[in-house]
Amino acid sequence: xxxxxxxxxxxxxxxxxxxxxxxxxxxxxxxxxxxxxxxxxxxxxxxxxxxxxxxxxxxxxxxxxxxxxxxxxxxxxxxxxxxxxxxxxxxxxxxxxxxxxxxxxxxxxxxxxxxxxxxxxxxxxxxxxxxxxxxxxxxxxxxxxxxxxxxxxxxxxxxxxxxxxxxxxxxxxxxxxxxxxxxxxxxxxxxxxxxxxxxxxxxxxxxxxxxxxxxxxxxxxxxxxxxxxxxxxxxxxxxxxxxxxxxxxxxxxxxxxxxxxxxxxxxxxxxxxxxxxxxxxxxxxxxxxxxxxxxxx
Numbered sequence: 001x002x003x004x005x006x007x008x009x010x011x012x013x014x015x016x017x018x019x020x021x022x023x024x025x026x027x028x029x030x031x032x033x034x035x036x037x038x039x040x041x042x043x044x045x046x047x048x049x050x051x052x053x054x055x056x057x058x059x060x061x062x063x064x065x066x067x068x069x070x071x072x073x074x075x076x077x078x079x080x081x082x083x084x085x086x087x088x089x090x091x092x093x094x095x096x097x098x099x100x101x102x103x104x105x106x107x108x109x110x111x112x113x114x115x116x117x118x119x120x121x122x123x124x125x126x127x128x129x130x131x132x133x134x135x136x137x138x139x140x141x142x143x144x145x146x147x148x149x150x151x152x153x154x155x156x157x158x159x160x161x162x163x164x165x166x167x168x169x170x171x172x173x174x175x176x177x178x179x180x181x182x183x184x185x186x187x188x189x190x191x192x193x194x195x196x197x198x199x200x201x202x203x204x205x206x207x208x209x210x211x212x213x214x215x216x217x218x219x220x221x222x223x224x225x226x227x228x229x230x231x232x233x234x235x236x237x238x239x240x241x242x243x244x245x246x247x248x249x250x251x252x253x254x255x256x257x258x259x260x261x262x263x264x265x266x267x268x269x270x271x272x273x274x275x276x277x278x279x280x281x282x283x284x285x286x287x288x289x290x291x292x293x294x295x296x297x
Contacts, residue, residue: 026103026240027076035082036072038065039102039232042087043183045206046264047126047229048107052271057085060264064125064251065106065231067260071247072240089181091156094118097232103240105232108203110158111295120241121230123248123291125257127283129223130159131201133189133208135216140196142221144172152177152185152194159198162225182207190216200227202278209274228287228295245293252291 030036040057041048048059066083073081086102093109096102097119111121132151134140140149143166151167153160155178167174177194179185186207188194197204201219208217231248233241251257258280263269265278280288 025237026234027072027243028239030072030078030081031076033078035084036069036104037084037086037102038062038069039086039088039093039096039105039107041089041093041107043181043207044108044203045210046269046276047203047206054270057087058270059106060260061106061108061125061229061231063260063263064248064257065104067251068104068231068244068247071243075243089156090154091180093156093232097234100234103234104244107232108200108229109232110200110227111230111293112158115232118235120233120235120237121293121295122233122241122244123252123293124228124230124284124287124295125248126202126229127281127287128200128202128227128229130162130198130225130227131204131219131223132221133186133197133199133204133217133219134195135189136218138195138218138220140220143198143224146172146174146196148173149195150175150177150193151196151198152179152188153198154179154182154185157199158225158227159200163198166224186211186217198224200229202276205276205278209276210272214274226283230293230295241293249291252288257288 040062042050046059047061048057051058069083073079088096088105093105093107094115097105111124132140132143140146151163151174153163160178164176166172167176179188182199182203185197189197204219208214211217233244261280265276268275
């Protein structure tokens with residue numbers, strides 16, 4: 001009986017310790033010598049992608065996350081804080097943050113009500129909408145032109161969900177295909193395996209610019225969705241979120257974010273020194289007048 005009693009006690013102690021560890025916040029963990037883990041994407045140009053020449057993650061959202069990392073380092077007093085990068089996909093990015101495998105996801109993730117059930121978001125760094133990428137010689141100009149044709153999108157994304165819903169509700173007869181990542185979806189359009197790729201238009205411009213023949217593709221159609229893109233954070237860590245939100249608001253209000261934006265949207269970017277020529281949109285400029293993590297979507 002005593003053995004069973006002690007076994008039960010040790011089991012309860014282990015559960016308590018595991019619970020305490022899972023409840024530990026990011027700042028507390030780093031103060032204790034832990035590392036900051038930044039989740040990044042591999043083909044979300046120009047937000048978060050791998051520079052094929054260096055093999056390292058780069059991009060607009062990555063630069064913002066590195067600014068946030070500096071604030072975390074200062075707040076915790078850990079000058080030797082380690083920063084580790086972890087590659088994620090559209091399909092697993094939410095689970096990675098939800099499960100505590102990364103502290104920030106620096107990519108092109110839309111802040112919406114469904115996702116806020118599982119994770120938190122900071123102030124949006126971009127506002128875009130879903131449009132279509134087609135071959136430059138295509139007659140497709142809007143989603144209605146896809147009747148009886150093949151439309152691809154990336155698994156686990158809001159444009160995929162929006163396209164699927166529109167197709168079902170409006171009986172459009174479109175064959176919806178899923179690609180594992182953005183790069184594969186573009187390839188499917190180039191090879192004729194899909195007639196169009198629906199995704200955030202800024203990503204489409206970036207992906208097309210990085211192809212061997214950018215002129216072979218074009219972005220068409222009206223916005224099908226409104227997508228406020230923001231850095232993803234753990235849901236129940238108010239101290240960490242407060243620090244991140246304050247720094248994002250400071251970057252925007254001080255206009256320090258504008259040179260970072262221009263670096264990725266108005267100047268040549270790696271690996272091929274292409275320029276996207278995308279100025280700050282009126283939507284984003286208006287939103288940044290009163291920067292907040294609260295979005296009406």
